[in-house]
Amino acid sequence: MENAKRLNPVQKTVVGVQFLFVAFGATVLVPLLVGLDPSTALFTAGLGTLIFHLITKGKVPLFLGSSFAFIAPIIKATELYGLAGTMCGLIAVGGVYGLMSFLVKWRGLQLINRLFPPAVIGPVIILIGLSLAGSGVNMAKSNWTIALISLAAAVLVSMLGKGLLKLIPIFIGIITGYIASACFGIIDYQPIKEAAWLALPQFVRPEFSWGAIVFMVPVAIAPVIEHIGGVYAINGVTGKDFVKDPGLHRTLLGDGVACSVAGLLGGPPVTTYAEVTGAISLTKITDPAVIRIAAVAGILFSVVGKVSAVLKSIPESVLGGIMMLLFGTIASVGISTLVNAKTDMGNTRNLIIVSLTLTFGIGGAIFQVGEFSMTGIGLAAIIGVLLNLILPYHEKESNL
Template sequence: MDSNNLSPARKGIVGIQFLFVAFGATVLVPLLVGLDPSTALFTAGIGTLIFHLVTKGKVPIFLGSSFAFIAPIIKATELYGLAGTLSGMVSVAFVYFLMSALVKWQGIKLIERLFPPVVIGPVIILIGLSLAGTGVSMAKENWILALVSLLTAVFVSMKAKGLFKLIPIFCGILAGYVTALLFFDIDLSGIRDAAWLGLPQFVFPVFSWEPILFMIPVAIAPVIEHVGDVYVVNTVTGKDFVKDPGLHRTLLGDGLACLVAGVLGGPPVTTYSEVTGAMSLTKVTNPQVIRIAAVAAIVFSVIGKISALLKSIPGAVLGGIMLLLFGTIACAGIATLINSCTDLSRTRNIIIVSLTLTIGIGGAALSWGDFSLSGIGLAALIGVLLNLLLPKEDA
């Protein structure tokens, strides 16, 4: 199918289909961290359009809620409150801006030196495992609903064909919700009372240094994910977006999208490999189709009934999905180490991986007056420093 010759109607249908692929993951993140799912849809749509503006409309990428920030947002909200945490989420944008400038100046080699797989792998593992207890706590509210959601997501991941294979999270949530409607009591008054049209619930940040310093190191993982996803899109489209419009532009576009999301009260956004997979499956790679998906996300975000429906999803349903989701993220970290052929027989690599994991999982904290750095942020910083300071071993 030549995606450049699609009729406007076909482009619209495919664009909405792409949003459907990204929908479940995009709204799951805010539901888990206590943000408004409509705001997340709105900022995903706006962020994607900003990204396309910065990249000259050439790169077919959709930006949605980043899973990497689920655990840090929950922890930071406990420590600093939601408004303070939002200031930390805004600061994520400046990591992208810095990396964009470094890539423009030195090329991709500098990022590869600062954040090699031996650093990124254990950080991703931490992101996945840090909220395992939260997933179990939510699931045990109703193990029947949790297991229905979990088993459906597993079945779709393994057995589904075509586009359905790209939306296991959406299918799991849908199956759990339908089961809850049929066999358990769900309060639907919020849906009945919600207006059909209404703006998302924007929440604005209050500046605070602590959550900023807490959140900035976490951005290392999605920055590396961004670079990898751009190369995957290159493969799917047969073009080289690292050269034109340039990796520095894609990083800048992602950073600006994160900035807008944080200012308006949405989670940081990242490149969505689910949509890239849908492009590979449908052979539709026209960036115009991605922009249609972005506009559809904005339209959905102002339909009040949709927001109320999402908020009525039982916690146990989300808990069942979290059991699979966080484990999958941890596996991605393990795969990073394996695919890069990281040699864990070398003392240097063992030290970096071991200390990163134990500091993160053990809950170590660095405090100085009112300042505190802990968890994933501290572990990521330790990993980067060890990689730079420990001498290289001879092969």
């Protein structure tokens, strides 16, 4: 397809909506899993993308959608601090991005690489994937037939799909599972009939909670690294160096502000979407204006009440089937992080960092002083970072 700069407004709009379609399944799946309004997630994804483009001077063709890294932390934090308190913690996540933005501007990527080497990031990503494995199975077993149909569809598209189809396995899996559920007669259509065509998303008013802030902030370590990888990926696709112009510090800041705004409105944190970057690579359309059209389309979809009602009617067995693939895939990314970086697991230092990070995270360790407590992925991430800074290493290991 021709470059987006040569497309007329109608063609740009069509391509922009197509890019939203690529991001749609993953963006609405996160809120469905954590109990948030999918329309709010669409709204905050669109708004967050526009904010990101504003801060990055409209130069970087990245779309920001719901982050899977925060699924387990949101579920756990909601149990501990309530949904409103959890939103306060998610707002604070933006502060981590802001801090990293400052550090990159001040010292460059060297400091980030020193704080978060693969031996730290790998096990944290593994924990993000495995922490909800049990929840996926529990949701799937409500109807194993439907769950396996959804899972099989997503797997087949991932392996055999071509072009844009290969980029939306989650979306195809959900649609296939939904159709199967309709054939089995297990979908309640009444809420869809009663839903208004136009309705505002269900925004959540945050409530201040120190506990939620402390719980959520360490979790942002992995998405920050994911963001850096996303920027380098779009560099490769476009042939431009966005790390230098507008600068990685700007992209980090843009992502962070978008995360905070999402939390302020009751949506999940956002992150750069590799699916859309893949679609850009396929279509060769790299104009950031097309991504902004996708963002506006997401906002428009978010106020269609019927869309929200349809999404909420998806049976949990369908979501469970998708989760079984999704969270295993995330854990595999963590393993790939260690493998691709050629992390030497025969090295005692690396072995200790990875082992203790996994043990604290999977074992459910809790650090508590008075009313202050930290557990789960956040505690494991802090343990990994501290061990990496404290444990001695030889000069030849400094690249780990």
